[in-house]
Amino acid sequence: MIEIDGSEGEGGGQVVRNACALSLVTGTPFRITNVRGGREKPGLMRQHVTAIEAACTVGSATCDGLTVGSSEIIFRPGQVVAGEYNFSVGTAGSTGLVLQTVLMPLVFADRPSRLVLEGGTHNMLAPPFDFIAKSFLPIIDRMGPTVTARLVRPGFYPRGGGRIEVDITPAPLRAIDCLERGALVDRSALAMFAGIPPAVADREIVTARKLLDWPDEAFAVRELPESQGPGNILLLEAAFEHVTEVVSGFGKLGVSAERVAQTAVSRMAGYLASDAFAGPYLADQLLLPFALAGGGTFTTVKPSQHSYTAAAVIERFLDRRCGFTQLPSGAHRLDVR
Known part of the structure; x- marks a missing residue:
């Protein structure tokens, strides 16, 4: 044992x-x-x-x-x-x-x-x-x-x-080797929310848009049924040929929407600045x-x-x-x- x-x-x-x-x-x-x-x-x-x-x-x-x-x-x-x-x-x-x-x-x-x-x-x-x-x-x-x-x-x-x-x-x-990401294929930033004020998700996206040099169409807000809340998440996605990185920021009491977005963007920036696969x-x-x-x-x-x-x-x-x-x-x- x-x-x-x-x-x-x-x-x-x-x-x-x-x-x-x-x-x-x-x-x-x-x-x-x-x-x-x-x-x-x-x-x-x-x-x-x-x-x-x-x-x-x-x-x-x-x-x-x-x-x-x-x-x-x-x-x-x-x-x-x-x-x-x-x-x-x-x-x-x-x-x-x-x-x-x-x-x-x-x-x-x-x-x-x-x-x-x-x-x-x-x-x-x-x-x-x-x-x-x-x-x-x-x-x-x-x-x-x-x-x-x-x-x-x-x-x-x-x-x-x-x-x-x-x-x-x-x-x-x-066994496989995962050493190269390949070329960047797509990027997206999605703020999902349920049972909380829509302004929270809007502020997350506004902040993410200011900090990320991504096209306007990459940013979106999605409201879920109120019964599925309360809840909020900001999802940042960078899709490469061989791997996709998903970074998340969770809304919670006492943390501003701006701070949620800043933290998530910082983590994504750290990944993008590297050439690592995972x-x-x-x-x-x-x-x-x-x-x-x-x-x-x-x-x-x-x-x-x-x-x-x-x-x-x-x-x-x-x-x-x-x-x-x-x-x-x-x-x-x-x-x-």
């Missing part, structure tokens, strides 16, 4: 999610102590419990200590079974993070699966649906499997209530499939603490090493060996 200290590295829920996925793929049980020990409120939160429950369901697994607030779990994997599954976080907890937990095990299954995930789709503490659909899943498709995701209904924090549907057609993961959040997501493929290379702007922690967990389960090397350009290259 693999022993993991959940307070090491970034000390968050990613350790739990990656360990569950790796356990189901390899058939190796694990114990995590000090779950989310690096967080202000340690222990399992509702969305982590849902993610582990999903892993237990698709992988015929058992888990001791599976309660909200638990600081220790013991996970014993079983046989992964493809099928149709519906998982509800019950709050605005991220549907995308639940998907992250079960996607790779189902990619290795013997037939297609369909997931219905309900909860948060646009949550400031997790990649929004748009990032998953446009940045992450196209890379998985290039590696062999086919994964399509549909946003049926958005779910903002704190209300939640969102719904996504995901179809997974398994195939062997092949932004920091995409790099976090790619480590697991690249490791399971047995190799591959990608470049990223700068590895996050999430990435280093993910690499450490991966190395506990697989005979693989995930090494980051800084390049003369300032970007970093990830090699799976």
Whole structure:
């Protein structure tokens, strides 16, 4: 049984999610102590419990200590079974993070699966649906499997209530190299809002337009039904030939619309100023499939603490090493060996 200290590295829920996925793929049980020990409120939160429950369901697994607030779990994997599954976080907890937990095990299954995930789709503490659909899943498709995701209904924090549907057609993961973005194809800035004054989204777009040298037609505002709010997100998208970067800024009480836009634009500018393939959040997501493929290379702007922690967990389960090397350009290259 693999022993993991959940307070090491970034000390968050990613350790739990990656360990569950790796356990189901390899058939190796694990114990995590000090779950989310690096967080202000340690222990399992509702969305982590849902993610582990999903892993237990698709992988015929058992888990001791599976309660909200638990600081220790013991996970014993079983046989992964493809099928149709519906998982509800019950709050605005991220549907995308639940998907992250079960996607790779189902990619290795013997037939297609369909997931219905309900909860948060646009949550400031997790990649929004748009990032998953446009940045992450196209890379998985290039590696062999086919994964399509549909946003049926958005779910903002704190209300939640969102719904996504995901179809997974398994195939062997092949190692690929992702070193070049290719030419810039398109750019867009979209402010979505529901149940809040329209002026908030308008101010985000006005600020983004001032700071980005993008054509006027790249900027848009979209109002969602009031019943889906309150909520607000600014999505900046830069589509290249081989990858799409999606940067998000979330509106919240006490933070001006201008500040939301400025922060998002700053992050996008950092990516555009680099020649790296993956932004920091995409790099976090790619480590697991690249490791399971047995190799591959990608470049990223700068590895996050999430990435280093993910690499450490991966190395506990697989005979693989995930090494980051800084390049003369300032970007970093990830090699799976």
